[in-house]
Amino acid sequence: MTGYVVQRLGAVLIILVAMSILVFLATHALPSNAAALILGQYSTPGMQAALEHKLGFDQPLHLQYWHWASQMLQGDMGLSFEMERPVAPMLWDALSRSAVLALSSMAVVSTVGLALGVIAAVWRGRWPDHAASVFTYLGISLPEFYWGLVFILVFGSLLHLLPSSGFVSLSGGVGPFLAHLIMPVATLTLTLLAHVARLTRSSMVEALESMYVRVARARGLPERRVILRHALRNALIPSITVLAQDFGFLIGGIVAVETVFAYPGLGRMLVTALERQDLPVMQAAILVLTAVYCVANLTADLLYAVANPRIRYGGAID
Amino acid sequence: MNAPLLELRNLTIRYRGGERQVTAVHDVSFALAPGGALAIVGESGSGKSSIAGAILDFLGPAAEITGSILFEGENLSALTPVRRRGILGRRIGAVFQDPFTSLNPALRVGRQIAEPMVHHLGLPLAPALRRAEIALQEMGIERVTEVARAFPHQLSGGMKQRALIAAALACQPPLLILDEPTTALDVTVESQILRLLSRLRRDKGTSLLFISHNLGVVRRLCDDVAVMYASQLVEFGDVRRVLERPAHPYSKGLLASRPPLAAATRGSRLAAIAGQLPTSADPDAGCVFAPRCPFHEPPCSAGSQFLTVAADGHRVRCWKADASGHWPRQQVAADLAPSFRRGDALVNVTRLSKTFDSTRGLTSWQLSLSRGRPVLYRNEKRLAAVNDVTFSISPGEVLGLVGESGCGKSTLGRLLLQLLRQSNGSVEFDGADLAHLPAGALSPFRKQAQIVFQNVGSSLNPRLSVGEALERPLSLFKLAKPDARAKRVDALLDMVRLPAYYRKRFPHQLSGGERQRVAIARALATEPRFIVCDEPVSALDVSVQATIVNLLADLRDAFGLSYLFISHDLAVVAQLSDRIAVMYRGRICEIGTAAEVLAPPHHPYTEMLLASATDDEPVSEPAAVTAPASAGSGCVFATRCQHKLGAVCDEMPPPLKTLTASHAIACHLELAPGAWMPGFTDADGERRQSGARDYQPGPAP
């Protein structure tokens, strides 16, 4: 298994380096000139050249990259062009708010999604299964911003039950904190729930029809135990992988949902930075998102290995 | 007789599937006494497994069950589901066919054995786990702590089945139901499991309900046998009585189609049951066996046949039971069965080796947590699947290749056809070295050397009709003009004795035997001279197996074909082969004519195979139950050999000793012809004639 872990770590590092090069190059290839952006429209070419020299933009590209990357690694993400303050603290704030959103969504998806899948599999062909499949069909067939708008319309504007935008930190009270979370989380989870529930259902059905489940029943174990201990334990293995892959999907969803609900997280920060061509913020936000994505996938692979004894314990007994 | 432990009364099982209704079991009654052992024998589709399903309650809502199943005096179908489940595991244990899928891959083996004790006996987990280890020990497993803590994928097939038996017996149930428990295992392992079962029966008094398609296996374990055919019980009685003097024609045919473990002449053929199992037989329209019965007479179809009960409890469903004679045996006149001449070899294999590297680079590093503390080690698996093998096959000759699963026999077959590249050594076909064929010469070679696989299900394209599948090689090798192809396809179908209208059928419309015939026809399409038959009959029922073996013999004689006939079943190999090579872990340990290999002196491994195939009091149990770790430079068989001489076997590669011009054995033992035959003698010193006590089909017409 160590070999496996080392391999995965290596892959993550390579992806991160590749992404950072890509981000670096992409932002350099943007049409606008950074110095001109910073100095504003009344600057002269001479002033721009001087600033470029000061910022190191006249150096060879690989040196610039090296300089940039090592600063990044030390946590120095530069100054925001737009706000003229350091990027790092802004970014960490936004990231922590996004993390609240992402983690609560994941918690909902993994519990409710798995439960839905299991219920549909155990009562397959009967009404709980049909109900779950209608639900998952709705979830899968429409994008999340659609549901976000529907929620705002119904619970926010029509019923005035929930605040339809913004964020209140925990220090502002648990009630408002949760109230601001419910709709974004519900929107984010809907699609993923459907995905996880479907997959869990199919791997659960397969497990329930397997030989070892028949054997477990023939040992006289009660059905509850057969389902939860024998079938679910095996059905969980593919579900775990999918959950972690969905985390990547969730990051994409967060960008959309934060925009719809005006939620001050990393996604909205990125969108704003893109609109205003705020180069350092863009670079930092994309890199952080990439890193989060990689870590999620790494966690998925490791969880998979832990759940699957075939990977954890290699050798045969002889 | 005391009250029976298990009694079936008029059990009938029907499956509803849409409008069609299939009767799987029709009006079956029998009883199993406490401590007794009863076998249900029949081919696939006979309904035998549905009986187990009805007792163990896993047939599901599609099955409609009438009649009653009485267990310990209680009618099982009258119980509440919870009470019924409570009987399973506690009063009835069950072991199924496939040990590879029967254990939960995500739970430790010990847990799975302990689980029923925790649930049924209310034991806390720790003592239950300790008891599980004791149970594993009783099953003949060594290093029980390690095995109990292992996950299923770490165990060999034999160990898995032992663990499953341990789990089934965890609560000491009085009844153990075994549904083909040894079918998926190698013969030597099968023999060990059977011995284990008969010991359990003796020591614990457990009753056995043993379901099998293999009559030979049944004899070793059971008192009574119930023979099923097309959902009906056709014969029931004492095992010895039924095996030695079968009364029902189907039992006779079943016994006669089993190949004897003896060398056959070129003209001999197996007795076979023509035709196939009816898909839906109507028991009221006369005897269900009538279409395939050689003793059939008009009264047979007049009305349903009843079970007649003799004084000794023997029951037969055939009015002619006592009057009908021996099952007819087929034979080919000697002049129609030409022998081959040993001359220039068609296939010449010299020092052939094939090594697989299964892991390389980073993934070969493994962290072992299973031995108490974490250990990092490099697990380099270099598997010598075929190791320094030399032999030749003459034109028209059949070389049989026997060995257990994983011994490298299939790899060897693929090497001969160059479907795999060897690591070392050479294969010559018709004098040309295949590794150095000029470009363009491979296609003619492919035309002349073909292969038939075991698993025809996956080797035939499901979307091609039989006719299309047979036309493929014709157009690929440009063997027939498009307008002549149809005729050629008909001729090919005729060769494998399928009617011409089968060209329109698709693989899923064919039975297993028919599919195998199509696969053979496809191999014949290119008019080959050499065919590798890779376990062609292993997946088939015994009566179908006999017809395919006969077909292969006929084709050999008609076209002068050479075969490499690969099988794990020594008896089947002996039936068809002129010479036999015995393979163990990549090496050929004995090679000789069929008669030489089947008669002493044997290589110790051949001896073990023979003993496993025939024994009732077999040679001593080998120490290692699993495939042992790789042997160094010594004899590959040393870890399982009962005649091991000591260090010399571990350290020195065994020399190849030539006994006759055709017979060679690779072993350190002193081998004098006829003088050495340890462990395989009767009390009076006579070698057992295998199958001699069995039912013998009638003389050739």
Ligand code: SF4
């Ligand atoms: S009843 Fe007739 S057809 Fe049936 S098994 Fe007996 S002899 Fe054969």
Ligand code: SF4
């Ligand atoms: S060489 Fe030794 S270990 Fe190998 S088969 Fe012969 S006696 Fe047994």
